[in-house]
Amino acid sequence: DLKEKVPATFFQLAENSLKTFDVKVIPLLQQENKLSTEYSKLIASAEIEYKGQTYNLSGMSPFTQSTNRQERREATVLVSEFFEKNRDEFDRLYDELVKTRDAIAKALGFNDFVELGYLRMNRLDYNRKDVEIYRQEVLKHVVPLVSKLYQRQQQRLGLDALKSYDLGFEFEDGNAKPKGTPEEILANGVKMYHELSPETGEFIDFMVEKELLDLVTKPGKQSGGYCTYIPDFDSPFIFSNFNGTSGDVDVLTHEAGHAFQVYSSRWIETPEVVWPTYESCEIHSMSMEFFAYPWMELFFEEQTLKYKYSHLFGTLSFLPYGVLVDHYQHEVYEHPEMTPAQRRATWRKLEKMYNPWKDYDGIELLEEGGFWFRQGHIFNSPFYYIDYTLAQVCALQFWKRSQVDQDPQAWDDYLAICRIGGTQSFKQIVNTANLLSPFEAGSLSGIVKEADRYLENIAEADLVTPQDDR
Helix, strand or coil, X not given: CHHHHCCHHHHHHHHHHXXXXXXXXXXXXXXXXXXXXXXXXXXHCCCEEECCEEECCHHHHHHHCCCCHHHHHHHHHHHHHHHHHCHHHHHHHHHHHHHHHHHHHHHCCCCCHHHHHHHHCCCCCCCHHHHHHHHHHHHHHHHHXXXXXXXXXXXXXXXXXXXXXXXXXXXXXXXXXXXXXXXXXXXXXXXXXXXXXXXXXXXXXXXXXXXXXXEECCCCCCCCCEEEEEHHHCEEEEEEEECCCCHHHHHHHHHHHHHHHHHHCCCCCCHHHCCCCHHHHHHHHHHHHHHCHHHHHHHHHHHHHHHHHHHHHHHHHHHHHHHHHHHHHHHHHHCCCCCHHHHHHHHHHHHHHHCCCCCCCCCHHHHCCCHHHHCHHHHHCCCCCHHHHHHHHHHHHHHHHHHHCCCCHHHHHHHHHHHCCCCCCHHHHHHHCCCCCCCCCXXXXXXXXXHHHHHHCCCHHHHCCCXXXX
């Protein structure tokens, strides 16, 4: 019997792909694709003049994160002006996308695009009601802690008020930077994985010996960083561009978490379920970042506490934004008749709920609720965002169990969910890992309390980079 040989998730995924497609919607799917491409082209067309040079949007990033506050504000205003200038076009594109997606959903027999969106994202065992409970948990437990941490940041920076362009600027003396050359960083990564467990030691040797790590930046190399799987060789492959920031270490933990999972699940003969679905994939990568905490001194030496503070704070502060992006899309697709102005008002209302610390300092488009124009997922990958936050909440539970409670079972549970790959659905994976489901009321209170205590125990003096390291 086929069902004995092939995991149940394979059949669920196949069923989803049948439900989300019909020949009759091909013209609408082509239209959706065309609008999506137009959005990407519009974003890429940005030419922003600043200090005698022309930059695209990503080229403006260093200025929006500058140590000079005036420069941060100027850059933020210029970026916003690009979106303001093209406001009507962003509005038109999104309006047409919403109407097109609504038409696809209704042609396929769904009540609204939310139902279809969940199936497209291969959500096998949770629905919008579950997600609603989870969003409330974030609102109740995470938002107050993040507000408190931003107040601490304001005091650290000595500012009268924290504006939106100050949020990404955590430390006057810069973020923690790893020591050593790319080769030394990789050597420390190998040492770390050998000490972490026999399984990760075997994995990292395999990756190094088979030359499955392409980490160093070189001329003409594609940008970004990712992990992929090469089925013909049953091998993961990690691609990256080391640039001397803490992001280099994050590649060695996050992307290696993905790679270790797929290395562990190579035994699965059905290629479609070697990886799990989106929200489950990220559990392995984000949790590995936390399992690696005891070895961070290899990379950051006396800046280790600064790295951990920033990393944990970043994890927590992302949750409310991720939930906001999700809640907004539910509102939009449940009310496809909304006008562009109503959509912006809806975003701003939700933003004040989930991100109350966002003070846009009078920048008009942002005050009116236009920040989401820059969030590509909203245009091109509807409903793909809360997945990151669901995984993050699971990873935070592994952080608490492994780093705070010193629970020896935590690593074994992590290994178990790496081995099963995509043969289980999200709720089943959470259960196998002995974690609390994010969809249960009260699931976040424990980790939030623990994170609050952990960050409070890191003194401001520990967040200062020694003079000779700056």
